[in-house]
Amino acid sequence: xxxxxxxxxxxxxxxxxxxLKFSQGLTVPKFTVCTIVGMVLSFVFLSQATKVLPLGxxxxxxxxxxxxxxxxxxxxIFHESLSPARLLFVALLLVGIIGLKATSGH
Numbered sequence: 001x002x003x004x005x006x007x008x009x010x011x012x013x014x015x016x017x018x019x020l021k022f023s024q025g026l027t028v029p030k031f032t033v034c035t036i037v038g039m040v041l042s043f044v045f046l047s048q049a050t051k052v053l054p055l056g057x058x059x060x061x062x063x064x065x066x067x068x069x070x071x072x073x074x075x076x077i078f079h080e081s082l083s084p085a086r087l088l089f090v091a092l093l094l095v096g097i098i099g100l101k102a103t104s105g106h
Contacts, residue, residue, distance in 0.1 A: 002052035002106065009045035010065025012038050017070045021078065057104045064097040 016038030023031035042062075050058045071090050074080040082090075 002049045003101075005045045006049040006053065006058055006061055007065070009042050009049060010062050010069065012042035012045060013062060013066030014069030014073060016042060017066060018073050018077070053104065053106055057100050061097055061100050064093055064100075068093050068097070 016035050019031045019034040019038055020026075022028065023035055026032045026035070046058060046062050049062075068090060071080075071082075071086070071093075075082045
């Protein structure tokens with residue numbers, strides 16, 4: 001269950017960071033509220049995951065999911081470029097997330 005909490009926390013990290021972009025510097029109320037609610041819920045799920053999983057593993061995977069998801073959202077929704085170098089580093093992030101999961105012992 002802890003891994004599910006961590007996955008949800010990471011997905012919420014992507015959600016709130018996307019809402020943050022849409023909030024235009026926290027000036028669009030609907031997206032500002034979504035940003036804040038997403039942040040709080042992301043922390044709630046992360047805190048539940050850290051009851052069972054090691055803190056370092058949980059935090060690294062949470063931020064990794066958020067970073068990876070933000071890059072995907074940036075490319076798909078905001079039409080940001082995806083150069084070969086960026087693709088390489090996104091792949092390294094994914095390898096790191098998988099590696100941490102595989103070696104966590106949980």
